[in-house]
Amino acid sequence: MSTVESHGPDPFDQDDSLIADLGALTAGAPAGLLERVAARWVRVDAAIGGVYVAMTDQGVAYLRAGQDQEEFAASFRGRFARPLLPGGGPPPALVRALRTGRTGGLHLDLRGLRPFEEAVLRAAATIPRGEIRPYAWIAERIGRPKAVRAVGTALGRNPVPLLIPCHRVTRSDGRIGQYVFGAPAKEHLLRTEQVNLDEVGTLAAKNVYFVGSDTTGVVCFPSCRDARRITPAHRQGFRTLAQAESAGYRPCRHCRPGGAPA
Amino acid sequence: MNVTETDIRLPIVAALTEDLDTGFVALFDAYRDVVFSAALRLCGRWADAEDLTAEAFLRAYRALAGYEPQRIESLRPRPWLMTILANLWRNTARSAARHPPPAPLEAAPEAADPAEPAEQVAERSETGRELAALLDELTEEQRLAIVLRHVVDLPIAEIATVLGAPEGTVKSHISRGLKRLRVLYPGRNDEHR
Numbered sequence: 001m002s003t004v005e006s007h008g009p010d011p012f013d014q015d016d017s018l019i020a021d022l023g024a025l026t027a028g029a030p031a032g033l034l035e036r037v038a039a040r041w042v043r044v045d046a047a048i049g050g051v052y053v054a055m056t057d058q059g060v061a062y063l064r065a066g067q068d069q070e071e072f073a074a075s076f077r078g079r080f081a082r083p084l085l086p087g088g089g090p091p092p093a094l095v096r097a098l099r100t101g102r103t104g105g106l107h108l109d110l111r112g113l114r115p116f117e118e119a120v121l122r123a124a125a126t127i128p129r130g131e132i133r134p135y136a137w138i139a140e141r142i143g144r145p146k147a148v149r150a151v152g153t154a155l156g157r158n159p160v161p162l163l164i165p166c167h168r169v170t171r172s173d174g175r176i177g178q179y180v181f182g183a184p185a186k187e188h189l190l191r192t193e194q195v196n197l198d199e200v201g202t203l204a205a206k207n208v209y210f211v212g213s214d215t216t217g218v219v220c221f222p223s224c225r226d227a228r229r230i231t232p233a234h235r236q237g238f239r240t241l242a243q244a245e246s247a248g249y250r251p252c253r254h255c256r257p258g259g260a261p262a
Numbered sequence: 263m264n265v266t267e268t269d270i271r272l273p274i275v276a277a278l279t280e281d282l283d284t285g286f287v288a289l290f291d292a293y294r295d296v297v298f299s300a301a302l303r304l305c306g307r308w309a310d311a312e313d314l315t316a317e318a319f320l321r322a323y324r325a326l327a328g329y330e331p332q333r334i335e336s337l338r339p340r341p342w343l344m345t346i347l348a349n350l351w352r353n354t355a356r357s358a359a360r361h362p363p364p365a366p367l368e369a370a371p372e373a374a375d376p377a378e379p380a381e382q383v384a385e386r387s388e389t390g391r392e393l394a395a396l397l398d399e400l401t402e403e404q405r406l407a408i409v410l411r412h413v414v415d416l417p418i419a420e421i422a423t424v425l426g427a428p429e430g431t432v433k434s435h436i437s438r439g440l441k442r443l444r445v446l447y448p449g450r451n452d453e454h455r
Contacts, residue, residue: 018393018444018447019412021393022408022412023412023413023415025302025393025413026295026299026413026414027295027298027311028295028298029294029295029297029315030298030312030379033294033298033315034287036312036316037316037319037320037323038286077327081323081327082320082323083323085283
């Protein structure tokens with residue numbers, strides 16, 4: 001701070017070491033401090049077309065499809081109330097996650113979420129590519145079995161769709177249900193990920209929501225990779241998990257029908 | 263209002279009126295050092311000063327987002343930012359006083375600030391560290407007034423705005439604070455260089 005800014009004699013500015021030493025206590029702001037305040041946006045290609053992504057120093061905070069840059073910026077600011085600045089290139093982990101679905105090495109910034117919302121999204125993030133789970137399964141998984149409707153609301157508020165695959169959560173009756181980017185995008189994504197949607201729909205029409213193998217005695221969701229390996233001759237359908245269990249079947253350890261904690 | 267601050271102020275206010283986010287970067291670049299220096303000498307720890315500075319600028323952005331254009335045009339950024347910082351610091355200092363951290367097993371008042379970069383430590387003299395620590399002995403208002411006046415060199419009028427007090431009161435805080443520091447701080451007067 002230069003003394004040029006001083007204005008006239010000041011009775012407190014005595015020419016002594018205390019004043020001089022106080023004046024030497026300034027420090028430059030550390031590099032990277034702006035990144036603690038502002039987010040950066042990038043545009044990346046995804047399975048449903050180009051998406052805009054906002055990142056903070058903590059990780060990816062927001063992803064939206066079907067918006068232009070101005071709409072994205074406006075919706076980001078409305079939700080996060082932070083400055084949004086142009087970013088450089090997207091980080092390789094983000095490009096890979098959107099291309100392959102593998103989210104290893106990708107950090108997410110979920111600070112703006114309520115604990116319930118975060119629990120819902122963390123449960124959704126465990127659903128493997130190529131499989132789907134009902135809303136009620138998420139509710140069971142997070143220990144709130146009656147909060148099925150609230151699960152749907154929390155998934156609808158997912159700030160990072162695709163990266164947290166909320167599109168893999170579907171209705172218990174076999175229909176695919178709603179999606180932040182619209183139901184057609186949800187169906188497109190699930191088919192791209194090779195989910196057996198047609199088979200799930202056919203079974204649901206027959207009131208079959210669980211599939212067991214009479215050789216292993218294991219019961220699964222119909223989209224589970226284990227269920228899809230059961231040969232037709234050994235395939236047993238069930239309307240409820242309780243029916244399967246009373247017939248001597250145990251829940252699959254991969255797809256965890258009934259939402260047993262991991 | 264001194265000339266230098268007026269010169270800095272006008273392009274920033276113009277940029278803020280034009281585009282909030284671009285203007286915010288101009289605001290941040292112009293004032294980050296003065297806000298960080300004040301934060302560091304108010305809270306006394308490097309990592310806390312980073313938190314305080316980031317939070318102050320975030321609050322500044324959120325306030326600006328709700329301001330009418332006329333209010334932005336009449337903005338005086340430096341005392342305004344310092345007011346946000348001062349309020350944050352007072353609130354965090356008070357909540358820390360209500361919930362004191364557990365006492366360390368071994369008192370280590372001379373220990374280096376772990377978050378402070380090494381080159382910064384090397385540049386700063388032992389007397390500087392000692393003087394910075396003595397600021398803890400001041401009252402909140404004395405510390406605020408002295409840091410704003412003598413560390414970051416704000417004019418009395420701006421400090422009066424920040425403290426929400428008459429200039430005479432500000433001068434009195436400074437005078438009493440300096441008197442206290444002179445008692446505690448041998449400084450370089452005793453040294454014969």
